[in-house]
Amino acid sequence: MRKLIGVWVVIAAVSGSLVGPVSIAGAQDATVVASDETGKKLEESARELIASITEQQQELEGLGETISQATKEDVRALRERGIDLIDVYVSDLGTLEANILKREKRGMDASGDRALATDLRQSLSTVLRTSVKSTQSELQALRASKEDAPPDEFEQIESVLALENIWLDRSFGIFLEHIEAMDRFSLDSSDERELLTTMLTGRAELVSGRIMLTRDTLSKIQRRLRADPSNAEFNTDLDLANTQLDVYVERLATTIRIMGALGLDTAEYQQLLFEVTGEITTGLLSRDVAAGIFRGWVDSVTQWIAHNGPTIVLKVFLFVLILFVFRVLAKIARKIVKKAIKTSNLEFSTLLERTALSMTGSLVMLFGLLVALSQLGFQVGPLLAGLGVVGFIVGFALQDTLSNFASGVMILLYRPYDVGDLIETAGAIGKVKNMTLVSTTILTVDHQTLVIPNSMIWGNVIKNVTAQTERRVDMVFGIGYADDIPHAERVLTEILVAHGKVLDDPEPVVKLHNLGDSSVDFVVRPWVATDDYWEVYWDITREVKMRFDAEGISIPFPQRDVHVFREGE
Numbered sequence: 001m002r003k004l005i006g007v008w009v010v011i012a013a014v015s016g017s018l019v020g021p022v023s024i025a026g027a028q029d030a031t032v033v034a035s036d037e038t039g040k041k042l043e044e045s046a047r048e049l050i051a052s053i054t055e056q057q058q059e060l061e062g063l064g065e066t067i068s069q070a071t072k073e074d075v076r077a078l079r080e081r082g083i084d085l086i087d088v089y090v091s092d093l094g095t096l097e098a099n100i101l102k103r104e105k106r107g108m109d110a111s112g113d114r115a116l117a118t119d120l121r122q123s124l125s126t127v128l129r130t131s132v133k134s135t136q137s138e139l140q141a142l143r144a145s146k147e148d149a150p151p152d153e154f155e156q157i158e159s160v161l162a163l164e165n166i167w168l169d170r171s172f173g174i175f176l177e178h179i180e181a182m183d184r185f186s187l188d189s190s191d192e193r194e195l196l197t198t199m200l201t202g203r204a205e206l207v208s209g210r211i212m213l214t215r216d217t218l219s220k221i222q223r224r225l226r227a228d229p230s231n232a233e234f235n236t237d238l239d240l241a242n243t244q245l246d247v248y249v250e251r252l253a254t255t256i257r258i259m260g261a262l263g264l265d266t267a268e269y270q271q272l273l274f275e276v277t278g279e280i281t282t283g284l285l286s287r288d289v290a291a292g293i294f295r296g297w298v299d300s301v302t303q304w305i306a307h308n309g310p311t312i313v314l315k316v317f318l319f320v321l322i323l324f325v326f327r328v329l330a331k332i333a334r335k336i337v338k339k340a341i342k343t344s345n346l347e348f349s350t351l352l353e354r355t356a357l358s359m360t361g362s363l364v365m366l367f368g369l370l371v372a373l374s375q376l377g378f379q380v381g382p383l384l385a386g387l388g389v390v391g392f393i394v395g396f397a398l399q400d401t402l403s404n405f406a407s408g409v410m411i412l413l414y415r416p417y418d419v420g421d422l423i424e425t426a427g428a429i430g431k432v433k434n435m436t437l438v439s440t441t442i443l444t445v446d447h448q449t450l451v452i453p454n455s456m457i458w459g460n461v462i463k464n465v466t467a468q469t470e471r472r473v474d475m476v477f478g479i480g481y482a483d484d485i486p487h488a489e490r491v492l493t494e495i496l497v498a499h500g501k502v503l504d505d506p507e508p509v510v511k512l513h514n515l516g517d518s519s520v521d522f523v524v525r526p527w528v529a530t531d532d533y534w535e536v537y538w539d540i541t542r543e544v545k546m547r548f549d550a551e552g553i554s555i556p557f558p559q560r561d562v563h564v565f566r567e568g569e
Contacts, residue, residue, distance in 0.1 A: 169255070172255070
């Protein structure tokens with residue numbers, strides 16, 4: 001800690017030389033009195049600035065003596081005050097130089113103040129050089145002492161190191177401001193610029209190296225945490241490493257900002273900051289920075305491909321090969337199931353056959369996909385568990401669809417109808433065109449397509465018109481009360497027997513059924529093949545009308561006798 005005191009003793013000693021070369025009072029006497037009001041104000045402002053600079057010099061000298069006698073606890077506060085004084089000193093000196101330039105532009109004689117400001121600038125260069133170099137030396141000494149320090153002093157050294165780095169960054173900023181002021185005042189700043197460039201480049205390299213080391217340390221800690229997430233020591237080390245990385249990133253960002261103001265190339269360091277933080281800054285808009293980041297990505301991808309490429313290619317080849325093999329197996333499995341269904345003595349519905357074939361192929365392909373994914377390194381167990389959770393969520397969201405599916409399963413099991421059957425259900429009548437586990441497609445007799453959810457069909461009466469191979473045609477024909485009943489009965493029987501599509505077994509029925517209001521009704525019930533139902537119905541109806549007309553048998557229409565009674569008769 002005594003070395004810290006020595007730094008500011010040197011600064012204070014050098015600051016005494018700031019007034020040596022030129023007397024401030026002499027500078028006042030050498031200044032020509034301005035002739036206008038603005039000139040007078042500039043003169044007064046210059047005098048105030050020179051007085052302020054004088055006070056700051058005196059305070060710096062006193063601060064140097066105080067630091068040399070201060071205790072360890074007070075040194076830090078005194079040094080912070082010293083940095084503030086230097087900062088104000090540089091700012092006031094720059095303002096004085098701006099004042100001189102304004103007066104010279106107005107044609108006023110400010111040669112005395114220019115000579116004073118020039119000497120102050122040159123002396124300030126020596127002070128800043130000494131300050132920065134001493135701070136850098138102190139940082140090196142502290143880092144060296146940190147390695148051998150006992151644990152109880154470790155935290156204190158870390159605290160001092162943090163302050164030293166803050167002061168060094170501030171010193172660099174003041175040095176930059178000093179160089180810019182020299183340029184504005186037309187002074188040669190090449191030596192100062194070269195020195196600051198060297199110091200900033202060295203600091204950027206040092207901080208960049210520490211960032212990369214800390215990043216590697218973080219990666220190692222994170223790998224250990226993945227193996228043992230509950231380890232408290234690893235979590236503490238992770239927090240410390242993250243904190244340290246943030247500090248280094250902030251230091252590098254400050255250094256980059258000062259380097260950029262000097263016109264130095266910071267593309268490499270900007271790229272490192274982006275890789276660590278992922279934050280897009282204005283520096284990334286630079287073509288060199290963007291090109292460097294792109295090259296880094298390309299190099300990383302190239303290295304990754306070179307290291308993992310053969311393995312990835314082999315795994316992808318195995319993945320494709322396994323899927324191809326299981327696709328062939330799925331086709332074979334479907335053929336086997338289809339053949340088993342065809343050769344079975346059991347009667348399978350079209351829906352059952354399609355469902356069995358589809359599920360067989362899907363299950364084989366699903367098993368193949370799981371095997372193929374395992375070759376790529378996927379954990380099949382968690383994947384199946386995830387699919388189960390997703391299935392539960394989807395099932396909850398698709399309750400109506402699942403209801404249709406359940407109804408489709410019941411239709412599949414009980415087979416109330418099949419593709420090609422003529423059915424009447426859910427208010428629709430038509431031929432079944434297609435069946436799935438969710439819906440049934442019906443083609444109506446007037447050629448309209450209806451898609452009916454299975455839940456509506458299973459919840460209603462299902463009338464399967466074509467479920468049986470034979471069907472009875474029920475017809476009623478009426479004759480007049482004056483007609484010959486045996487004659488009519490004989491004619492009806494002859495018509496049925498003569499029709500080629502009326503079945504002999506079961507035997508057709510012709511019976512006197514009802515004595516109606518206007519007619520004597522016969523029921524005529526021939527049996528036919530289901531597909532011949534309407535043809536027989538229409539043929540017999542036509543033939544009955546023609547034969548009744550030919551045989552003189554009347555077909556009465558509804559009639560009513562009206563009797564009129566007169567009152568009093």
